[in-house]
Amino acid sequence: MAGLRGEVSWFCCGNAWGPCGTAGHGACGTCNSGSWQHAWTNTSDACYAITRPDRCGITGVSRRTCGFRHATTNLCNGARVVTTIADCGPQTDLFCGERACCGGTCASNRVIDLTPAAFSAIGSLNAGLIPCNVEAG
Amino acid sequence: MTNTLDRRTLLTSAVLGTTATLVGATAMGSLAPETAFAARSQSPEPGAPDPNFAEGRVTARDGSMILVSGSDGRFHRIRLTGGTSVWKLRPTTLDQVKVGDGLYARGVLMPDGTLAAESIWVNIVNLKVHVTAIGKNVLYLDHSGSRIVGHVVPGTSAAVYNGKPAVSDLSMVKVGKHAQVIGAWRPDTNEIDVATIYAAA
Numbered sequence: 001m002a003g004l005r006g007e008v009s010w011f012c013c014g015n016a017w018g019p020c021g022t023a024g025h026g027a028c029g030t031c032n033s034g035s036w037q038h039a040w041t042n043t044s045d046a047c048y049a050i051t052r053p054d055r056c057g058i059t060g061v062s063r064r065t066c067g068f069r070h071a072t073t074n075l076c077n078g079a080r081v082v083t084t085i086a087d088c089g090p091q092t093d094l095f096c097g098e099r100a101c102c103g104g105t106c107a108s109n110r111v112i113d114l115t116p117a118a119f120s121a122i123g124s125l126n127a128g129l130i131p132c133n134v135e136a137g
Numbered sequence: 138m139t140n141t142l143d144r145r146t147l148l149t150s151a152v153l154g155t156t157a158t159l160v161g162a163t164a165m166g167s168l169a170p171e172t173a174f175a176a177r178s179q180s181p182e183p184g185a186p187d188p189n190f191a192e193g194r195v196t197a198r199d200g201s202m203i204l205v206s207g208s209d210g211r212f213h214r215i216r217l218t219g220g221t222s223v224w225k226l227r228p229t230t231l232d233q234v235k236v237g238d239g240l241y242a243r244g245v246l247m248p249d250g251t252l253a254a255e256s257i258w259v260n261i262v263n264l265k266v267h268v269t270a271i272g273k274n275v276l277y278l279d280h281s282g283s284r285i286v287g288h289v290v291p292g293t294s295a296a297v298y299n300g301k302p303a304v305s306d307l308s309m310v311k312v313g314k315h316a317q318v319i320g321a322w323r324p325d326t327n328e329i330d331v332a333t334i335y336a337a338a
Contacts, residue, residue, distance in 0.1 A: 084184035099300025
């Protein structure tokens with residue numbers, strides 16, 4: 001898979017407080033907010049039927065299964081984190097065409113969600129959404 | 138890497154009381170996580186728990202030390218320093234961390250087992266929602282089948298439409314549309330205050 005440019009956000013999983021309390025451990029059964037993990041849009045046919053990045057014009061997202069490593073680079077500051085697949089997501093087609101920018105650097109469409117531990121290693125959680133590049137890690 | 142080591146030394150010194158103040162930390166650059174973490178080296182294995190990160194509910198606070206009961210059953214002792222950045226709906230001060238709050242914290246795990254906090258995010262939530270209704274200064278949201286009340290806080294809440302710069306005008310948020318909300322959870326009511334809502338215009 002060539003590098004995939006898009007938006008990265010974060011999601012909670014595992015035991016948690018507040019609205020995250022019912023999140024569960026994700027499609028792989030291993031997801032925890034405190035671990036370096038991520039959600040991927042193409043972990044199975046059933047997953048892809050939900051996320052549908054192709055509806056946003058993103059084709060060729062490789063099928064990757066639980067435990068596969070991806071490296072996500074924050075295009076705002078160059079910080080990079082390597083994580084493993086622990087869930088299905090994000091639901092790309094709900095936000096087709098959306099852009100995240102910092103300075104003059106922008107990227108469109110959601111391609112990956114990181115756990116809070118992983119996202120906070122490359123950016124601030126309150127940023128919510130940042131442009132990124134994703135490649136096999 | 139040099140910057141990371143410097144920050145580690147700085148935090149260590151601060152926690153051990155050998156640094157008079159962390160105000161001087163800004164001489165090394167911003168303490169904001171966007172820049173601070175850019176220089177961090179990869180420490181945990183992919184997929185593994187991050188020892189420099191903590192999550193849970195605040196169970197007690199004694200001055201600069203807060204005790205956190207992790208949702209996974211672990212307990213954390215988190216040390217706040219003059220260089221700790223705090224977010225609770227907005228950037229705020231250390232005294233705003235209260236018993237009962239939920240938090241995520243990133244810092245440096247010290248030899249004594251405490252986490253010297255670089256940044257903490259108090260009650261922060263990041264929700265993908267469906268907007269079901271809109272009232273005066275309130276959004277009614279559906280999050281994975283659960284109804285959540287989102288309060289619009291004048292002067293604080295902002296909207297980002299299609300990646301454009303944030304604006305205070307939330308009038309283009311529409312019922313029936315999907316959105317993403319960064320907000321602060323209210324532990325007493327289980328409602329949230331909206332910090333930023335990302336939506337299509």
